Amino acid sequence: MFKSILKIVCTFSLFGLMVVGKTQAKDFEDCRETDPNEFFSLINAPVQSYIPPLDRNGNTILSENDVFIQKSRHYFAELNEFPEVTISMERLASVTENNPTALENFESKITVLGPDCSKVNMYRSRLVGSFVAPFNQIMGLIELGIRTNSDAITQFATSQLTPTTLDFDQIVDILSNDLALNVDVVDNMLPQTLRSQFLADDESISLNSMSEMALLAFSSMGGAIDSDVRQIYVFVPKSMKGIDSSQETVILTSDARLYGIQGFDHDVAGKVLSRMGVRTSIVSLSEIKTYRFGSCRIDIAGKWMQIVNGKKIRSCPFTELVRQMVEDGAYTDTEDYKHQEIVFEGISRIMAQKK
Secondary structure, eight states, rough: HHHHHHHHHHHHHHHHHHHHHHHHHHHHTTTTTHHHHHHHHHTOOOOOOOOOOOOOTTTTTTTTHHHHHHHHHHEEEETTSOOOOOHHHHHHHHHHHOOOOTTTTGGGGGEOOGGOOEEEEEEEEEEEEEEEOOOHHHHHHHHHEEEEEEEEHHHHHHHHEOOOOOOOOHHHHHHHHHHGGGGGHHHSOOOOOHHHHHHHHHHHOOGGGGGHHHHHHHHTTOBBBBBOOOEEEEEEEEEEEOOOOOOOOOEEEEEEEEETTTTTTTHHHHHHHHHHTEEEEEEEEEEOOOOOOOOEEETTTSSEEEEEEEEESSSSOOOHHHHHHHHTTTGSSSHHHHHHHHHHHHHHHHHHOOO
């Protein structure tokens, strides 16, 4: 009896492995382009060329649209015996780089590998359909389109793809990586009507605002944040004198996480995050106090100075001390607390929940 049961279990286990194996093989097959030799055999096939009907003066008697329809039917019949092929976006870009309509006669036989291995059809040298894709893939396709002068790919990526949701850590990654972004890609993602709200006519995107503009583009394309964070507090100095310009900006989230973001344009970022349901509160600081690592404040000359063991130093490690002050709750002993008590009370509630 036991041997019979064991045999049945093993049989079903083996069957399950076979099903999983077949599924993985199918997924792999779906993500591969067809053998390039088949693709080139198709586009180099010796077929009868389409000639539109002409009048006695040699002028086409059909409209441009009717000519296209007849031509499509002609090549559909001519290529009927050829198998369908699937090509990558990179191959599409390469083949059409110098001739955008190079594949127009073969569109009935060609699909293009899109995001998440989706099969994208072509019509009149354009990619057809709407899809969901990770934001980094969308930016990659736009960069490919720009590099190869492919309006079809650029238009597809900017207007027919909706980015998948991002969690707050991914949002911070975007905001922390100005240097990793391509200004031409961000420019292409931003609709002109939205761009005009943040930039003057003919104004270029500054490096310091690159990531914030990328996040704005993400929002304009239908992107959303999948996160419990509904508010952030941004700690900014009232003066930059005495503070290293490379210092990170400290933000506290409503779920009690502290982040340091390099090159953070809090004005633009606040507006963009508000569009996506994350309220931004600016905490302006003229003084920082900690219980173990000294304090900083702005002197009468408007410059930050640090006080360590009673000694004054004409500088301030702003980021590190702000982090410690928030952890300690020592902001209650500062002058800023008196003028922004309602804001700091919100911070206290968040840190109390964390503890």
